[in-house]
Amino acid sequence: MLTGIDLAELQPLIGRARRIMISTHVNPDGDGIGSGLGLYHALAGAGKAVVFHMQDPVPAYLRFLPGSDRIRHGQPNQSPQDLLITLDCGDYGRLGSAVGERRLYGHLLNIDHHVSNTAYGDSNVIRVDACAVGEIVFDLLQALNLPVDRDIATCLFTSLVTDTGSFRYSNTDVRALEVAAVLVRAGAEPWAVHAALYESVPPQQLRLAALALAGLRYFAEGRIGLIVVTEAMYAETGTGAEDTEGLIQFPRSVDTVEVAILLRPAGGGAWKASLRSKRHVDVAVIAAQFGGGGHQRAAGCQLNGSLDAAVEQLLRAIQPVLR
Known part of the structure; x- marks a missing residue:
């Protein structure tokens, strides 16, 4: 089991994985889905056969995110995968039924920022100082030298916005604002994200x-x-x-x-x-x-x-x- 590893050390693991599944916790939120979609787009752009599969459907308020219609939900996964990447999920049981049997996965990479995370992965990246898992995914993409385009930036920016309460909570630090600035330069539009999240209430x-x-x-x-x-x-x-x-x-x-x-x-x-x-x-x-x-x-x-x-x-x- 690896904990506290440098993100660059994940290059061989992700590099050799051809089939990758991403998942997040039941009752998914903006951090789980935003960080997951950001990673999904980046890995797909790198030529990986990647799926994003979770137990519950995407909440209506997050369906504006690019690629949200590609997220699978419902029946447990039954296809063998080289790598399972779980995001924003402190305990394996909170993934629900989506992941199916653990024997289907060659390796489990657990990425999270909850202090209560049980380190259930074969490799664990648990950074409690990160304002959101979207921040960790951003750093991972930098370590892997994967580009951040407009769609990725929008997804990761949404992760940061939802987990910091629009940069109002105590987890809003200099690093959070620095990452947000980079994502805006890459194409994320703060006004559009805010309107979709908070000004589209039924x-x-x-x-x-x-x-x-x-x-x-x-x-x-x-x-x-x-x-x-x-x-x-x-x-x-x-x-x-x-x-x-x-x-x-x-x-x-x-x-x-x-x-x-x-x-x-x-x-x-x-x-x-x-x-x-x-x-x-x-x-x-x-x-x-x-x-x-x-x-x-x-x-x-x-x-x-x-x-x-x-x-x-x-x-x-x-x-x-x-x-």
């Missing part, structure tokens, strides 16, 4: 937000903000899980709130919890208590049982670490 998504915001609750003297989405809300508005994208920013934007929580149905009576913090609380540690993970300021986990039980468990874990 009416039903706003109706869902209105219902959820009507039930916004606060705990710990306003230091915790909670927003809940239910199956009934989905049914009333004709929406689904992908329409909850961005909802957690509402409680997070409240001046007194340090930790924001979004709870939504996860099927089978379980609840998916998204956690965000501003300054002091490491929500990755909170999520890990429930089998989840993520970053210091953005993490997630799943809780079984009733809604009230899920809320109680989260509050019990968060309140003691609030300053």
